[in-house]
Amino acid sequence: MMESGRDDSTRTTRRTVLAAVGGVAGAGVVGGCLGRAGGSVSVLSAGSLAHTFEDHVGPAFEDETGIAVHGEYYGANAVMRMVEDRTKHPDVIVSADATLLRDRLYGEFTDWDIEFATNSVGLAYARESEFGRRLEDGEPWYELARETDARDLAIGDPNLDPLGYRAVQAFELAEREYDLDGFREEMMELVYEEPEEPQLLTGVESGSRAAAVAYRNMAVDHDIPFFEFPETYSFADPERADHYATVEYTTDEGDYTAEGRPVVYNATVNDEADEPNAGLRLVQFLGDNPERLVDAGLTVGEQIPRASGEVPGAIDV
Template sequence: MNTAGDRSGPRVSRRSVLATTGSLAGLGIAGCLSDTSSVRVLSAGSLAHTFEDHVGPAFREETGTEVHGEYYGANAVMRMVEDRTKHPDVVVSADATLLRDRLYGEFTDWDVEFATNSLGLGYNEDTEFGEQLEDGEPWYELARETDDGDLAIGDPNLDPLGYRAVQAFSLAAEEYGLEGFREAMLERVYEEPEEPQIMAGVESGSRAGAIIYRNMAVDHDMPFLEFPAEYNFAEPELADRYATVEFTTDEEGYTAEGRPILYNATVTDDADDPDAGHEVVQFLVNNPGLLEEAGLTVGSSVPTPNGAVPEAVDV
């Protein structure tokens, strides 16, 4: 049984970097030790391209097994598992604490953190907003002057990307002395309920920008202004500062404190193919180069096991 270990040092010896060529629309996964030809992954929407274009094809090339992935806001993912409207083998969250708060006890008792990310502003450089941003104008000053719907955030009631955007507005307001900034932004931003679609309007130019993760900008080859460390949720040493802000969802009444971005994965207790699910998690642990290729960050703090990690997953 593995337990949470020392987060201070890398675990390079347990990793192998897998080079992959090509990009496929489908997901490939299942296991060398599994008799099935597919495995079901229910994942945070910000990892849709990571699985579709990087992890899935590479895993299929290695194992010959397909991954059937579905992607939603992580809040929605947890709700689907809790309501048993979805029956995945693997659950992947963009907020490690959210998964533990919602699924530990009834659905799982372990997870593995495997990557981190940073928050910022993806934008269309051909819009007036984009041009001014590239001229060095402060994003928050430009944001306060945008028309309703010019900027998008994820739906904060459905995904951590959304509530982190709201939390970033609060922290930026404190950082720059912007009275009423959070409230003003919430009145004018568009809240995108389908997280994987948040980039579409920015790419077409119908929206000027969106508050997104770095890997999403990489996915779409889009200009990206990373927020300062004080509110990009990328720095573990600033965890206390991030924790000064929070957001409570409407439906579940779940209160999320601000915290560093951590992606984690688990295999549910009622998974149809837990062996294949374990192999998916192991593959994420073993291939940091593949994840970094997709725009994620894999630093010394990950991978990190939590809870009663099964022996089949070696972290």
């Protein structure tokens, strides 16, 4: 991890701000009773939540609080790198892999997070394509994938976002499940790796690509048919965490190795946030409004929201 570049007094000051927000404004944040505060909050988020924030969470949050949400969206691994090297300076940080955020940011930029939603991995596909027609006729997706032309099937860049490395891990788990010798490597030679996660489904929408390995909510966002992988490699079942963990992916730069794990979204407020109060209110809003997340195609189970680390007093989950 990078050296901080700031002294302990700066960090203490930020901690003091968060503590003061928890002590003085906690009840108002929790109950939504602080009125329409105005201003804005900056969010640096996993790209799979672009539509969730822009179309569902952001407008509702601003309507309730008067605080505008200004979001930027990238692969979650890229998000962590931008925070670490201070290329970006967000108030709120959101990851599509809860463990990734903790591994990369705890101790330097935050000491806590709130898990607020889960998701599943599968194929968003073009219904009118040969791939889509045959998939809907019941042919195995992995056989169809092997027959696709090069770059006709897209995945996220596994070096930049968890969806990308989960696609690679899903290929490996499918290889084992169906005894498909060399399937993972075969797929990696065929697929197109999209570096901009929010653009992953653009080719599917236009008909220039047959399908993309995507999260369910992304297909919902774009009104594209979705074929959910079986739970053995959809990364949707927390009870299968040990099974998912039997595969891993190491980035090309070798700076991070991710084990397979269930898809869990989490959020935190940056210790260096310019608007920590607004950031805390937004994180609380994510935990308090599961129906808006479900409308966006996410899943919110009984164990969500769930807190980890030294959660400020302003947050109540």
